[in-house]
Amino acid sequence: MNKKIFSGVQPTGNLHLGNYLGAIKNFVQLQNDKRNQCIYCVVDLHSITVKQDANILKKNIRETTAAFIASGLDPEKSIIFNQSAVTAHAEGAWILGCVSRMGWLSRMTQFKEKAGKDKEKASVGLYVYPVLMAADILLYDATHVPVGEDQKQHLELTKDIAQKFNNDFSVPNFFPSPEPIFELTAPRIMSLRDGAKKMSKSDSSDMSRINIQDDSDLIALKIRKSKTDQEPIPEELIDLEKRPEANNLINIYASMSHSKVEDVLRNFSGKPFSYFKPLLADILISELEPISKKISELLKEPDVIDKILNEGALSAKKISGPIIKSTYDILGLNTILE
Numbered sequence: 001m002n003k004k005i006f007s008g009v010q011p012t013g014n015l016h017l018g019n020y021l022g023a024i025k026n027f028v029q030l031q032n033d034k035r036n037q038c039i040y041c042v043v044d045l046h047s048i049t050v051k052q053d054a055n056i057l058k059k060n061i062r063e064t065t066a067a068f069i070a071s072g073l074d075p076e077k078s079i080i081f082n083q084s085a086v087t088a089h090a091e092g093a094w095i096l097g098c099v100s101r102m103g104w105l106s107r108m109t110q111f112k113e114k115a116g117k118d119k120e121k122a123s124v125g126l127y128v129y130p131v132l133m134a135a136d137i138l139l140y141d142a143t144h145v146p147v148g149e150d151q152k153q154h155l156e157l158t159k160d161i162a163q164k165f166n167n168d169f170s171v172p173n174f175f176p177s178p179e180p181i182f183e184l185t186a187p188r189i190m191s192l193r194d195g196a197k198k199m200s201k202s203d204s205s206d207m208s209r210i211n212i213q214d215d216s217d218l219i220a221l222k223i224r225k226s227k228t229d230q231e232p233i234p235e236e237l238i239d240l241e242k243r244p245e246a247n248n249l250i251n252i253y254a255s256m257s258h259s260k261v262e263d264v265l266r267n268f269s270g271k272p273f274s275y276f277k278p279l280l281a282d283i284l285i286s287e288l289e290p291i292s293k294k295i296s297e298l299l300k301e302p303d304v305i306d307k308i309l310n311e312g313a314l315s316a317k318k319i320s321g322p323i324i325k326s327t328y329d330i331l332g333l334n335t336i337l338e
């Protein structure tokens with residue numbers, strides 16, 4: 001079946017191994033299947049749900065685009081653009097916000113985590129973030145969305161919003177029901193310091209994550225210092241699952257080496273983590289080092305990056321423009337689109 005793929009990454013700096021394995025690596029694989037139509041977005045409107053410095057945001061938009069391309073996304077094969085360049089995203093978010101229910105949004109765990117204890121001080125944007133995400137996906141009739149497992153709840157919400165719009169306005173199947181695509185082995189990469197927390201850009205400890213642009217010494221150091229326990233690597237999967245930090249490192253190795261967790265356990269069972277960690281560091285360095293170098297080279301030519309984003313935005317508008325127009329028509333709003 002031909003898949004229409006949409007996904008995005010926030011330009012909030014410090015792209016890490018979780019973003020790479022959970023999302024970007026999957027983007028590249030999906031792009032390389034010629035049957036798929038792939039649209040990848042630097043979701044800058046999402047990033048302003050928490051305050052950003054304008055100059056840093058500008059730099060981060062280019063840096064995230066460079067990371068896409070350095071990881072193997074090809075503007076000849078995929079549409080690559082930044083969200084704010086296509087106004088339909090903000091328009092769609094308003095319309096879908098009028099369909100969404102407060103109760104649905106108040107159940108979103110990401111808002112609860114990010115808003116922390118003082119929810120009164122969180123931005124309204126952070127609260128309605130998943131509605132903008134629904135608009136991103138539905139404006140392209142996307143059928144599949146490659147994301148990390150942390151986005152599962154938002155994807156379920158997108159389906160609910162699509163269905164409610166279709167029901168409310170008696171337009172069956174107007175918005176399709178998109179399916180998530182998760183990385184099979186390591187859909188959620190955890191912090192190197194705490195196996196119960198996901199690896200995240202906003203963790204105050206840089207030692208908790210491998211950044212795509214870390215140099216090889218730093219990657220080796222972070223893996224060497226990563227939290228594990230005293231036990232050697234187990235033989236059985238069931239014994240690994242009780243050990244979150246060990247589980248995380250083995251999953252990362254399996255995902256990076258395209259192997260099954262069971263095979264990694266078979267190869268390393270009985271070995272201490274002091275033996276395993278340098279091998280894990282090697283496999284990470286050999287894949288991430290060339291990407292990091294390519295990002296640095298691309299950033300020397302910001303005009304080239306801007307041209308990719310501009311052309312991508314034109315292509316994105318060609319798809320989302322007619323869909324937002326149909327949405328206005330369904331609602332009875334008069335529109336004159338260019």
Ligand code: AQP
Nearest residue numbers: 009010018019022023147148188189198199200201202
């Ligand atoms: N730890 C992770 N494991 C697997 N996938 C992950 N993703 C993020 N963290 C992990 C996936 O990366 C994609 C882009 O994420 P994002 O930049 O849009 O926002 P995020 O999920 O908020 O990323 P962070 O790093 O966790 O940022 P903060 O610290 O701000 O919360 C998404 O597909 C996401 O699932």
